[in-house]
Amino acid sequence: MKYKILEKPGCEDAYDLIQDALRKKATIIIFACCKVSYEGRALSELNWGERIIMIKPDGAFLIHQEKKVEPVNWQPPKSRTRAYIKNDNLFLESHRRSPKELLTVEVKKVQFISYANMEDYEELEQAGYEKDMSDMIMEKPHMIEEGFTPTTREYSVEHGFIDILGKDSDNNLMILELKARKAGVTAVKQLRRYIQDMENTDNDYLREVNAEKKKIRGLLVAPSIMDDALELIEEEGIEFVSVEPPRELKRDKKVTLDFF
Structure with missing residues (x-):
């Protein structure tokens, strides 16, 4: 230097x-x-x-x-x-x-x-964010529930972008809202708006993935949930799934024989 x-x-x-x-x-x-x-x-x-x-x-x-x-x-x-x-x-x-x-x-x-x-050519690597959770769920969808099939990410609707869309084993549409930290009322309200957007939308997406619109399941996915948010999801008929975001940086991953 x-x-x-x-x-x-x-x-x-x-x-x-x-x-x-x-x-x-x-x-x-x-x-x-x-x-x-x-x-x-x-x-x-x-x-x-x-x-x-x-x-x-x-x-x-x-x-x-x-x-x-x-x-x-x-x-x-x-x-x-x-x-x-x-x-x-x-x-x-x-x-x-x-x-x-x-x-x-x-x-x-x-x-x-x-x-x-100064000479610094490194890019910051991060772990433990919603993007990491999304990658993990797409790779291991069974961690949400057996038979869950994710079909798309960052799906645009009127009130924002749905983190993950998919369908369950009965072909019901599933909307996943991901939070890397303890989820609160704001996350529940956002998920409710996404559900309403999909209920009010007649688009080609449902036909593309062969999902049913008659039942739309909203799932809030986070490590934990606040008490007031838990009360609200029960009122709204929304489900909560506890998932911890991955904490491993990509540089820490070691290639083993299991990789092949």
């Missing part, structure tokens, strides 16, 4: 380092006393304070305070950064073209500034 660090630089030295970093498409980190203004879809202003400024090679521009995970101001990737000196202060601007947005940072005093050319 190639990097450069300056402690308590003057305005011109800080400007020169930023220009050098922008040319080299490096990641820039600045600890400074600054003031921030934003104009675009809304207006905001943040008065003087000590903050962390981060500028990434993809154009992302973030300003962090000492608390909270999220930046207090930010611009997304593909924004364009420029620096200039005015009235003996360093100014940083981040321009976004569409929609038009401008984030302006006036820097009064820099405590620490650095840049580094």
